[in-house]
Amino acid sequence: MNKLKTLLIGALLLLANPLQAAMVTEMLTGTVDFSNGGFGLSVGDTISATVTYDNAPLTGSGIETLYLDSSDTVTITVGLLTFDETQYIPFPGDPDGVGLAFNDGQLEGLLYFATFPIESFFDSFWDSFSGVDNFLSMNGTWDSPVVVPVPAAFWLFAPAVLGLGLTARRSLK
Numbered sequence: 001m002n003k004l005k006t007l008l009i010g011a012l013l014l015l016a017n018p019l020q021a022a023m024v025t026e027m028l029t030g031t032v033d034f035s036n037g038g039f040g041l042s043v044g045d046t047i048s049a050t051v052t053y054d055n056a057p058l059t060g061s062g063i064e065t066l067y068l069d070s071s072d073t074v075t076i077t078v079g080l081l082t083f084d085e086t087q088y089i090p091f092p093g094d095p096d097g098v099g100l101a102f103n104d105g106q107l108e109g110l111l112y113f114a115t116f117p118i119e120s121f122f123d124s125f126w127d128s129f130s131g132v133d134n135f136l137s138m139n140g141t142w143d144s145p146v147v148v149p150v151p152a153a154f155w156l157f158a159p160a161v162l163g164l165g166l167t168a169r170r171s172l173k
Helices: 002-016 152-172
Strands: 023-035 046-054 063-067 073-078 081-084 099-103 106-116 120-125 128-133 136-142 146-148
Touching (some): 073 106, 073 120, 081 106, 106 136
Antiparallel strands (some): 023 146, 063 099, 073 081, 099 106, 120 128, 128 136
């Protein structure tokens, strides 16, 4: 009986203290508000960005900026071009890298800048983006992100709870 109490108390402690941090994948889509043909896009077309990051440093309160580290990724698709975290070029005075902009724990935008040949660039600052492709420009705004859950914590936690239950059942027999 004491083993059962110990196992139940342990299980309750595990359940009362869920894992707070996890790798999170979110997808931003943006709508082109102006274009004179830049990136082959027209007004109303969409671009997308998929980001995977560790949300552990976030407090979920107020305005926060999370800069990506080596385990985080970003992929941005603008027309026929695709950019990632390796193509980021730091702004003068802001060498922290690709950033994610949050307001009260909700992803609101992306901090990103990249250049490429023929006087071209793509820039995202908070909730808006712009770019020039071969002297043709476009700009727009990011829409609300879509969270793609990563259930890693569940797959680690479920077998532990199942094991505790089986052990308790065997103890009762």
